[in-house]
Amino acid sequence: GAAAAAATTKTAKAPVLSAGIATEYIESSVRPQDDFFEYLNGKWLKNVEIPADKSSWGSFMELRENTLPQIRAIIEKAAAGNPAAATDAQRIGDFWASYMDEARLEQLGVTPLNGELAKIAAIKDKSELPAVLARLGKIGVNVPFDFGIHQDNKDSTKYVADIYQGGLGMPDRDYYLKADDAKLADVKAKYLAHIEKTLALAGDKNAAANAKAIVDFETELAKIQWTKVELRDPIKAYNKVNLTDMGKIAPNYDWATWFKTTGIEGKTDYVIVSQPTYLKGFAELSGKTSLDTWKAYLAMHLVDSYSSYLSKAFVDQRFDFYGKTLSGVTQIEPRWKRGVGVVERAQGEAVGKLYVAEHFPAERKARMETLVKNLLVAYKQSIDKLDWMSPATKKEAQAKLAKFTPKIGYPNKWKDYSALVVKRDDLVGNVMRSRVVEADRELNKLGKPIDREEWGMTPQTINAYYNPEMNEIVFPAAILQPPFFDANADDAVNYGGIGAVIGHEISHGFDDQGAQYDGDGNLRDWWSPSDHKNFKAKTKMLVEQYNAFEPLPGYHVNGELTLGENIADNSGLAIAAKAYKISLNGKKAPVINGMTGEQRLYMGWAQVWRSKMREPAQIAQVKTDPHSPGQYRANGTLKNQPGFYEAFKVKQGDKMYLAPKERVIIW
Incomplete structure (x- = not known):
């Protein structure tokens, strides 16, 4: 049998990679040249209801919802094994038990x-x-x-x-x-x-x-x-x-x-x-x-x-204001989902360690490393070609880029929670002690060398970040799944999804805030006056473009508040498109289901931002969030990408069209 099996594996073809695009949501009555977001996601936008316990719904939230049962299983497993005292399993299990014991909380008030x-x-x-x-x-x-x-x-x-x-x-x-x-x-x-x-x-x-x-x-x-x-x-x-x-x-x-x-x-x-x-x-x-x-x-x-x-009266009162009034949510999340969040806030990396062991295959990390490498190469090439940056500043930018530290999946060194005392019957005490443990953990850094292994997010977080003082880009394990990263899909959609997210995080190092830090993470002005002037002219156009967006009547996007994120979206997608070309090694991209590689790249971008938001939450978002609402992250960014015009033959008169002189091209 073994010999026969060996023979068959030799002739087995490489798996056929899918396009990775959710074509079932395409609204064909809308032209991609008029409203790309609506065209690609229209059926989803029309038919999907925001769950009663959510203030918004979209790719990020959906992934979080899919991750929650996995984490619950991990926590319950830890709770079930009657673990030894003062172990991670005991702390996780007893913290969870103290939250889920509602009868006791009622009694305590x-x-x-x-x-x-x-x-x-x-x-x-x-x-x-x-x-x-x-x-x-x-x-x-x-x-x-x-x-x-x-x-x-x-x-x-x-x-x-x-x-x-x-x-x-x-x-x-x-x-x-x-x-x-x-x-x-x-x-x-x-x-x-x-x-x-x-x-x-x-x-x-x-x-x-x-x-x-x-x-x-x-x-x-x-x-x-x-x-x-x-x-x-x-x-x-x-x-x-x-x-x-x-x-x-x-x-x-x-x-x-x-x-x-x-x-x-x-x-x-x-x-x-x-x-x-x-x-x-x-x-x-x-x-x-x-x-x-x-x-x-x-x-x-x-x-x-x-x-x-505390008891239900307090929980309900808090939800009534922060849930219903501020976010428009009509129903509180089921107790177990809130419980998962409570345990994660207190012992995020202890839970993360178990999550990664079970849900993060090594090959995902390897493929991600290749993506990051190609994006850094694309940035390197791009810096040299910039028409708005002086030669001396380009040298500094290259030096900063060379010092970028990517972190993928999970930390090399896990946080220690042994200082935390957790009791099965003392929820408030557990929360209080966990907050003190974290406050002490922070305070004890003063006077010590910088811990470069530390992560600011847990591996099970659906997000990514750039830290200017560390000059690092960090991609937790949980974001490395569809629609951001699809192991079964052709590369194009991954460059438009997670590739643009990688590009987004790298470019935070060169946005209006990040560019004020050098490659060692220090606030130091390494730009010439002419660079500042040229960059300011580009960003002023971006501010005006986004100021014009109006998600609700009378509530406009704040182009100044969202500038850093809009620069990062603009640059991230531009660089991802270049990195995708690099990844092809001169070969022509395959056409899958009638879609070219370039088209799939931009579709990958627009499906990531698929989202809906309740009105009160949308007002709070516009007032406080440095990110633009999803529809403008998709369309606002695409309008400035020359590659998008080519891929979808966007012409004058189309609603997605901006005259070449109005397009903001940074990278």
């Missing part, structure tokens, strides 16, 4: 928070606030300012604490300040009601008066906060301050106590203050705000931060 609520109620004097804010920040409560640890933007060999604004219960300052927008004003009124009900559930006798005081306080915070567009400027946000000089930035505030309680003191002698004017305004506002308002505000944010882990 708000009592798991009584200790923290009592500490807030016992505050006698505003001088105690800095220590209280530091402690609450550490257990994950949304306070008016907090800090994160990352690499120093101007010295990427050092970790630094970066202080930033916070403390609002709604997604953006516009929700507080745009009284002329009826929809936002309605959300604000419902937010007030949400706070009142939350306080009442927690036993506050003055819930109505306190709720009003809290919303007024947050409105004052919103006034002094920087806008989402202002927050995009890394130079403006880089303000290096010695710990002893914090009083100069924000006078009349006890910074020494805050630094001591956070644990920053003694680990570093300076911090980066991201929004100095905000901190100054905050210190003044804090002084003017009554102690009673402060106590109500802190109690409310504590409860809000832990509502999901």
Whole structure:
């Protein structure tokens, strides 16, 4: 039998690769030259309902939904084996059990928070606030300012604490300040009601008066906060301050106590203050705000931060505002799906390690490495041909590109969760302890060498990212499946899908923010004045193109806020198309089901962004998300690609047509 089997394998043909395009969704009544997104995805857009428990639906969400049962099985397996104490399996299993035991949570009500609520109620004097804010920040409560640890933007060999604004219960300052927008004003009124009900559930006798005081306080915070567009400027946000000089930035505030309680003191002698004017305004506002308002505000944010882990009344109240009002979702996700998320937030890599072992074949990583290599080659060739970049800057760009670190699938070194104590009957305690473990993990980086093995996303995340300070592009295992990456499909669709995502992440190194960092991850201007001028002219056109898009009447895309992502989409797809040509090695692309290689590449791009969104979620997205809505990521990007015009014979008079001088071609 063995010999016969060997003989047959010799003659077996290579598997026939599919086109990988979901042609069943094509709406043939729409011409690809008029609305490519609608043409390719029209039947899907018409027939698919957004699930009742989702604010939007599309490729990313669908993959996440398919991954959830796999992760649930992993968690339940860990929970079932009666594992030894203080192992990953015990921590995963008992955390899950503590979340799924709803009867116990009903019985407990708000009592798991009584200790923290009592500490807030016992505050006698505003001088105690800095220590209280530091402690609450550490257990994950949304306070008016907090800090994160990352690499120093101007010295990427050092970790630094970066202080930033916070403390609002709604997604953006516009929700507080745009009284002329009826929809936002309605959300604000419902937010007030949400706070009142939350306080009442927690036993506050003055819930109505306190709720009003809290919303007024947050409105004052919103006034002094920087806008989402202002927050995009890394130079403006880089303000290096010695710990002893914090009083100069924000006078009349006890910074020494805050630094001591956070644990920053003694680990570093300076911090980066991201929004100095905000901190100054905050210190003044804090002084003017009554102690009673402060106590109500802190109690409310504590409860809000832990509502999901309390009894049903709290869970429902939180969902009523953050789900129904803010996102338009009509139904809460089933308990088990939320439970998967809870376990992942606390022990993401411990779960990820098990996920990768079961669901990430080695050959997927190998094929991905080839894709990344071809994209880097395409960038290298492209830089030399750029007409807008000076020769000296091209040299710097090549040096930066050569230093890119790709990470694919999963980390080489897994996070250790042994410091986390997990009890089967103490959900709130488990969440609190896990937040403290992560806060300590971050804090302990100060003064240590940079950990280049660390990942900012778990392997089971459907996403990818570029980190300018590390100059690395990271692709978790879970995004490496259809429609992004299809192991059974011809390469064209993969270059249009994951290839353009790879290109997107690489080009973040050269977008309006990323280009301000050099190959070592330091903020340093390596462009000549003429490069800046030429680049600015191109990006100004891109800002105007996207400003014109209007997903809902009266709500336009913010071309400034979305600029970095739009540059990355534009460049990523352009480079993916070049990389696809490189991969063909001079051979002609196969025609599959009547579609040329180039056509399949652009179809691969447009099917990735297949998505729908509920109206309230769409408003929040336009206000807060640096990414454009899916339909514009698809069409807006394609309109600027010369290859798209050739592949689909787009001509003057077609709705997808832009005159050559109006097309933004960066790479």
